[in-house]
Amino acid sequence: xxxxxxxxxxxxxxxxxxxxxxxxxxxxxxxxxxxxxxxxxxxxxxxxxxxxxxxxxxxxxxxxxxxxxxxxxxxxxxxxxxxxxxxxxxxxxxxxxxxxxxxxxxxxxxxxxxxxxxxxxxxxxxxxxxxxxxxxxxxxxxxxxxxxxxxxxxxxxxxxxxxxxxxxxxxxxxxxxxxxxxxxxxxxxxxxxxxxxxxxxxxxxxxxxxxxxxxxxxxxxxxxxxxxxxxxxxxxxxxxxxxxxxxxxxxxxxxxxxxxxxxxxxxxxxxxxxxxxxxxxxxxxxxxxxxxxxxxxxxxxxxxxxxxxxxxxxxxxxxxxxxxxxxxxxxxxxxxxxxxxxxxxxxxxxxxxxxxxxxxxxxxxxxxxxxxxxxxxxxxxxxxxxxxxxxxxxxxxxxxxxxxxxxxxxxxxxxxxxxxxxxxxxxxxxxxxxxxxxxxxxxxxxxxxxxxxxxxxxxxxxxxxxxxxxxxxxxxxxxxxxxxxxxxxxxxxxxxxxxxxxxxxxxxxxxxxxxxxxxxxxxxxxxxxxxxxxxxxxxxxxxxxxxxxxxxxxxxxxxxxxxxxxxxxxxxxxxxxxxxxxxxxxxxxxxxxxxxxxxxxxxxxxxx
Amino acid sequence: xxxxxxxxxxxxxxxxxxxxxxxxxxxxxxxxxxxxxxxxxxxxxxxxxxxxxxxxxxxxxxxxxxxxxxxxxxxxxxxxxxxxxxxxxxxxxxxxxxxxxxxxxxxxxxxxxxxxxxxxxxxxxxxxxxxxxxxxxxxxxxxxxxxxxxxxxxxxxxxxxxxxxxxxxxxxxxxxxxxxxxxxxxxxxxxxxxxxxxxxxxxxxxxxxxxxxxxxxxxxxxxxxxxxxxxxxxxxxxxxxxxxxxxxxxxxxxxxxxxxxxxxxxxxxxxxxxx
Numbered sequence: 001x002x003x004x005x006x007x008x009x010x011x012x013x014x015x016x017x018x019x020x021x022x023x024x025x026x027x028x029x030x031x032x033x034x035x036x037x038x039x040x041x042x043x044x045x046x047x048x049x050x051x052x053x054x055x056x057x058x059x060x061x062x063x064x065x066x067x068x069x070x071x072x073x074x075x076x077x078x079x080x081x082x083x084x085x086x087x088x089x090x091x092x093x094x095x096x097x098x099x100x101x102x103x104x105x106x107x108x109x110x111x112x113x114x115x116x117x118x119x120x121x122x123x124x125x126x127x128x129x130x131x132x133x134x135x136x137x138x139x140x141x142x143x144x145x146x147x148x149x150x151x152x153x154x155x156x157x158x159x160x161x162x163x164x165x166x167x168x169x170x171x172x173x174x175x176x177x178x179x180x181x182x183x184x185x186x187x188x189x190x191x192x193x194x195x196x197x198x199x200x201x202x203x204x205x206x207x208x209x210x211x212x213x214x215x216x217x218x219x220x221x222x223x224x225x226x227x228x229x230x231x232x233x234x235x236x237x238x239x240x241x242x243x244x245x246x247x248x249x250x251x252x253x254x255x256x257x258x259x260x261x262x263x264x265x266x267x268x269x270x271x272x273x274x275x276x277x278x279x280x281x282x283x284x285x286x287x288x289x290x291x292x293x294x295x296x297x298x299x300x301x302x303x304x305x306x307x308x309x310x311x312x313x314x315x316x317x318x319x320x321x322x323x324x325x326x327x328x329x330x331x332x333x334x335x336x337x338x339x340x341x342x343x344x345x346x347x348x349x350x351x352x353x354x355x356x357x358x359x360x361x362x363x364x365x366x367x368x369x370x371x372x373x374x375x376x377x378x379x380x381x382x383x384x385x386x387x388x389x390x391x392x393x394x395x396x397x398x399x400x401x402x403x404x405x406x407x408x409x410x411x412x413x414x415x416x417x418x419x420x421x422x423x424x425x426x427x428x429x430x431x432x433x434x435x436x437x438x439x440x441x442x443x444x445x446x447x448x449x450x451x452x453x454x455x456x457x458x459x460x461x462x463x464x465x466x467x468x469x470x471x472x473x474x475x476x477x478x479x480x481x482x483x484x485x486x487x488x489x490x491x492x493x494x495x496x497x498x499x500x501x502x503x504x505x506x507x508x509x510x511x512x513x514x515x516x517x518x519x520x521x522x523x524x525x526x527x528x529x530x531x532x533x534x535x536x537x538x539x540x541x542x543x544x545x546x547x548x549x550x551x552x553x554x555x556x557x558x559x560x561x562x563x564x565x566x567x568x569x570x571x572x573x574x575x576x577x578x579x580x581x582x583x584x585x586x587x588x589x590x591x592x593x594x595x596x597x598x599x600x601x602x603x604x605x606x607x608x
Numbered sequence: 609x610x611x612x613x614x615x616x617x618x619x620x621x622x623x624x625x626x627x628x629x630x631x632x633x634x635x636x637x638x639x640x641x642x643x644x645x646x647x648x649x650x651x652x653x654x655x656x657x658x659x660x661x662x663x664x665x666x667x668x669x670x671x672x673x674x675x676x677x678x679x680x681x682x683x684x685x686x687x688x689x690x691x692x693x694x695x696x697x698x699x700x701x702x703x704x705x706x707x708x709x710x711x712x713x714x715x716x717x718x719x720x721x722x723x724x725x726x727x728x729x730x731x732x733x734x735x736x737x738x739x740x741x742x743x744x745x746x747x748x749x750x751x752x753x754x755x756x757x758x759x760x761x762x763x764x765x766x767x768x769x770x771x772x773x774x775x776x777x778x779x780x781x782x783x784x785x786x787x788x789x790x791x792x793x794x795x796x797x798x799x800x801x802x803x804x805x806x807x808x809x810x811x812x813x814x815x816x817x818x819x820x821x822x823x824x825x826x827x828x829x830x831x832x833x834x835x836x837x838x839x840x841x842x843x844x845x846x847x848x849x850x851x852x853x854x855x856x857x858x859x860x861x862x863x864x865x866x867x868x869x870x871x872x873x874x875x876x877x878x879x880x881x882x883x
Contacts (some may be wrong), residue, residue, distance in 0.1 A: 011852035095839050095840070095842065096839050099836075099839065099841075140679075168839070169836075174797055174835075174836070175795070176795070176796045177796035177797060177837055177838050178811060180795070180796060180838070181837065182796065182837070182840070184729045184796070184838060184839060213831035215709055229671070255636065269812075269814025269815075269830060270749075270750040270751065270813065271750065271795050271796075271813050272730075272753045272760070272794045272795060272813075273730075273731065273794065273795040273796075276752070277750060277751060282814075283814070284814065284815075285797060285812055285813070285814070286812065286815075289668045294731075295709050304622070319672070319679040319680065320683075321681065322682060322684050324686075324688070325683070325684075325685050325690050326682070326684060326685070328685075328690055348832075350799065350808050350809050350810055351810050351812075352791075352809060352810045352811070352812050352817035353714075355712075355716040356716070357715070359709055359712065360706065362709060362712070363705065363709075366704065366705045367699065367701070368703050370694060370697050370698050370701060373657075373693075374690070374694060376661060377661075377690075377693050378690075380664055380665045380668060381659060381689075382683075383665060383669065383672065384664075384668050384672070385672060385680060385681035385683075386668070386672050386681070387674055387675065387678045387680040388668070388669060388672050388673050388674055390611050390669070390673065390674070395611065398611070398665065398669065400664070401661075402615065402618065402662050402665070405657075405658055405661050405662060408623075409657060409658050411656075412650060412654050412704060413647065413650050413654075416646070416650065416705060416708040417708060417709070417712045418642075418643055418709075418711040418712040418715060419643065419646055419647050419650060419708060421643065421715065421747070421806065421807060421808060422633075422640075422643055422647075422803070422806040422807070422808070423647075424834070425799060425801070425834040425835060433781055475614075475618070478618060478776045481643075482622060482625070483625065483629070483631070486629050486631035486632065487631065489631065489633045489636065490631055490632070490803070491633065491801075491803025491804075491832070493801065493832050493833070493834045494836075495806075495836040495841060496841070496842040497841070497842040498842060499842060502830050502832075503797060503830075504634050507631060510630060542867060556851040579683075579684070581680060582679050582680035582681070583682050589679075604682075606684050
C-alpha cells in the first residue's frame with residue numbers, strides 16, 4: 001500500500017486509545033489526484049544553468065537580473081540627489097539629464113526591480129517548494145518568461161545609448177508631453193521605453209500564469225488553501241492583480257506608440273506648440289492617466305502584498321510564535337487586492353477629471369486602510385508574548401513595520417481628496433511612496449534574502465556585515481524620507497531641477513543637503529550587501545539544515561539545498577499550517593507541516 | 609534591549625522633529641484654512657496610531673526578547689480583539705474622511721459671485737485673461753491662435769471683444785473677491801499652484817478645468833507649475849499680487865483688451881503697408 005495516509009490514521013487511533021491524552025482529530029488527506037509530474041532533466045551546462053527550466057534557477061536568474069538593473073537605478077538616484085543637495089558643485093548634470101535620471105530611476109525601481117524580484121525572483125524560487133510541488137506547471141514557458149524579461153531589460157538599457165537618450169517623461173509617462181519635443185528623450189527613448197514595458201508585460205504574463213496555476217493545481221496533498229504560508233498567499237494575490245492590471249499598461253503603451261509613430265490621437269488633443277498647431281485632434285490625456293493608474297495602483301499592491309506575506313512568515317519564524325489571526329491575514333490580503341482595483345483615480349484628484357469622482361475614490365481609498373491596519377496589528381500582536389530572536393531577518397521585519405506604518409499613515413493624508421490638493425505633486429508624495437513602496441518592501445526583500453540565503457546556497461551571509469547593512473539602511477532611509485515630508489508641507493514641488501530662489505523654499509536647502517548625504521551613505525551600504533552576497537556564496541559559514549527551525553516545506557527537502565525536483569522520491573503530505581510554533585502539550589518547539597498528528601500525539605495544536 | 613531602545617528613540621526623535629521642525633507650511637493666504645485644519649486633524653489621529661503601534665512594537669521586542677527558558681504563547685486567533693480593532697480603525701477612518709469630504713464639497717462648489725478668470729499655460733510660462741465689463745470670457749480655439757491672436761479668441765463672439773489679455777506671468781487679484789480660475793493649456797499638462805492658496809489643479813490641452821478660492825491676505829505669492837511639463841518645468845513660475853481694491857483697479861486700467869490689441873495691430877500693419 002503506497003497511500004501513507006491510511007497508515008497514519010491507524011497510528012493515530014492507536015495513540016488515542018493507548019495514552020488517552022488530547023489528540024487533535026486527524027483529517028482526511030485526499031488521495032493523489034494526478035500522476036507524478038514528468039520533469040525535464042537537464043544534462044548539459046547550458047540547459048542546467050542558462051536555458052534552465054528549473055524554477056529555482058529561474059528565480060535566481062530573475063533576482064540577479066533585477067538586482068543588477070536595480071543598482072543602476074540606485075546610481076541614477078545619486079545623480080538626482082547630488083543635483084538637489086549641491087546644485088552649484090555638481091553642475092555637470094543639466095535639466096534634461098536630471099529628468100532622464102528621475103524617469104529611469106522610477107521605472108527601474110518599480111517595475112524592473114521590485115516587481116521582477118518579488119514575483120519573478122521569490123515567486124519562482126519559493127512557490128513550488130512551499131506548496132510541495134516538483135516545479136512550476138509549465139517549466140518551459142517559465143524559462144521563456146525569464147528570457148523575455150531579460151530582453152525587456154536590455155531594450156531599456158539600450159535607450160541610454162540612442163540619440164536623445166532615454167525618455168525623461170517621468171515614470172508616469174503622461175502624454176502629451178511624453179512624445180512631444182519639449183521633453184528629453186522624445187525621439188527614440190520613449191519608443192524604447194514603451195517597447196520594453198510591452199515586452200515586460202508579455203514576459204510577466206507567461207510567468208504569472210505559471211505562478212497562479214501552480215498554486216491552484218499543484219499543491220501537494222493536504223496543502224489546503226488555508227494551510228498555505230502567507231508568503232504564498234501574498235505572491236498568489238499579487239500575481240492575480242498583475243495579470244489583471246498589466247493589460248491596461250500594455251494597451252496604454254501600444255496606444256501611445258501609435259500616437260507617436262503613426263499619428264493617431266488616442267491621447268492627443270488639439271495642441272499648439274513651438275509656434276504651430278499639431279495634426280493631432282480629439283484625444284484625451286486623461287484617458288491615458290486612467291489606463292496608467294488602473295495598472296499603477298494595483299502595481300503598488302503587486303509589490304506590497306508579497307512583502308506582507310513574506311514578512312508575516314519572517315516574524316512568525318523568528319519570534320517562535322504562530323502568525324496571529326491567520327485567517328484574518330488571508331482575508332485582508334484578498335480584500336486589499338480586490339479593493340486596489342477601485343481606487344486608482346486617487347492618483348488623479350487634481351488631474352482635471354470630473355471632481356465628483358473625488359468622493360467615490362476618497363471613500364474607497366480610506367476603506368483600504370481598515371484591512372491594512374488589521375495586518376499591522378496582527379504583526380505586532382504576533383510579536384506580543386513571542387520569544388523573539390533578534391536575527392537579521394527579524395531586524396529587517398521590525399524595520400519594515402516602522403517604515404510601513406509611517407508610509408501607510410501618510411497615505412491617509414493623500415487618499416483624503418481635499419488634503420491631496422495642497423500636497424499632491426510635492427515632496428510629501430515623494431516621501432510617502434518611497435517610504436511605503438520603496439523602503440518598506442525593500443526591508444522585506446533584505447530580510448527575506450538573509451532568511452532564505454542558507455536554503456539557496458547552504459551557507460549563511462556574514463552576520464556582522466548584515467547588521468551594519470540593516471542599521472545603516474534602516475536608520476539612514478528613515479532619516480532620508482521622514483524629514484522629506486516636511487519639504488512637501490512647505491510646498492516644494494517634486495520634479496524640480498532646482499528651486500532655490502523662492503523665498504520660503506530656500507529654508508529647505510540645509511535639509512536637502514542632509515538628505516543627499518544620507519542617500520549617498522545608504523546607497524553605498526547596498527554595495528556592502530552585494531559584496532556580502534557574493535563572498536558568502538563560497539566563503540560563508542556553512543548552514544545546517546533548517547537553521548531557523550521553520551515549519552514550511554521548503555526547509556524539509558531531502559537534499560539541502562534542494563535539488564532539481566525538490567522533494568526526492570515521494571512528495572510530502574501536509575497535515576497542518578506552517579505556524580505550529582511553541583505548541584502546548586509537547587516538548588517539540590516547532591512542528592513542521594508534514595508532521596502527522598500521530599507523530600506528536602500530545603501536542604495541543606488547533607486544527608487548521 | 610539595545611534594539612528596542614533604538615526603535616523607541618527613533619519614534620521619540622520623530623515626535624521631536626515634528627514639533628521643533630523649522631520646516632512647516634507657509635501661512636495660508638486664502639479661504640482654504642479648512643484644508644489646514646483637516647491636515648492637523650489627520651496628523652493627530654494618524655500620529656497617535658503611529659506612535660502607539662511603534663512603541664508597542666519596541667516594548668514587545670524588549671519584553672519578549674529571546675530567552676532559552678521562555679516559551680511563546682500559542683494563540684492562533686482572538687476573535688473579540690480582532691473585532692474590536694477592526695471597528696476602532698473603521699471609526700477612525702470615518703472621522704478622517706467625513707470632514708475631508710465636506711471641505712472637498714466646498715472646494716468644487718463655486719460661489720456665484722466669483723470672478724471668472726482664465727489662466728493659460730504653455731511651455732513654459734503663464735498668461736491670463738480677464739473678462740471685461742460684461743463679466744463673460746469669450747470663446748477660444750487652439751486653431752485660431754496666431755501672432756495677432758495669441759489666445760486664439762473667437763473674433764465673432766461678442767463676449768471676446770472686451771476680454772482683457774495679460775501677456776505676462778504676473779497676475780493681480782483683488783483681496784476678498786472670490787475667484788474662479790478656469791485653466792487652459794495650449795500644449796501639455798501643467799498645474800497652476802500657489803502654495804499659500806493651498807489650491808491646485810492640472811491644466812490640460814483640450815479641456816478646461818477649474819478651481820476657486822478667495823485671496824484673503826495682501827502680498828506677493830509665487831506661482832509654481834506643479835505638473836511635470838518637460839525640460840523647463842522647474843522654471844515655469846510667475847507671481848500673484850493680491851491688492852486692495854484701488855491698487856487692483858490701477859493695475860487693471862493698464863491692461864489691454866482684445867479689441868484694443870487688434871486695433872493696435874491693425875494700425876501697425878497699416879503703417880507697415882504704407883511704407
